[in-house]
Amino acid sequence: MRCAKLEEAGRILKEVIAGETAALGANHESTLMTKGGYAIVLGQQGKLDEAEQMYREVIEGQTAALGAGHTSTLHTKFNLGNLLCNAGDKSGAQPLYEEAAVGWAAALGEGHEDTIDARQAAADCTD
Numbered sequence: 001m002r003c004a005k006l007e008e009a010g011r012i013l014k015e016v017i018a019g020e021t022a023a024l025g026a027n028h029e030s031t032l033m034t035k036g037g038y039a040i041v042l043g044q045q046g047k048l049d050e051a052e053q054m055y056r057e058v059i060e061g062q063t064a065a066l067g068a069g070h071t072s073t074l075h076t077k078f079n080l081g082n083l084l085c086n087a088g089d090k091s092g093a094q095p096l097y098e099e100a101a102v103g104w105a106a107a108l109g110e111g112h113e114d115t116i117d118a119r120q121a122a123a124d125c126t127d
Contacts, residue, residue: 006045013038027061029072035061036076043083055080071114074103078118085125097122 013034020031035058042051055076062073081096101118108114 003045006041010038010041010045013041027065029062029065032058032061032065033072036079039076039083040079043086048083048087051083052080055083068099069103069107071104071107074100074107074114077103078114078121081118081121081125085121090125090127093125094122097125 016034017031017038020028020034024031035054039051039054039058042048042054058076059073059080062070062076066073077096078100081093081100084090084096085093097118101115101122104112104115104118
């Protein structure tokens, strides 16, 4: 049942992405947020290569539209780090966690939970 629900969620998100892209543009913040949600679903479905590709597309769009240090961009980098770490690509995850931690520390403060979570994830995702 869980797999069927993930398939349904993926189908719906693809439709929403198509509509948002047509109405708002590929790099609109709403479109990028939906693509980020779709990347999460792809990862949960075990479609790791597709999920990574989608995350990277979202990061590229968010960096162009919002900036590299925007908290939404940093969340997407953190999520990609989680995907890579869970897939065993610890060396790929580390720089993403570090970018998220440094960015969140600058934007939100060293003691903010997002900053702490990124630093903890980097520490946990080691060889």
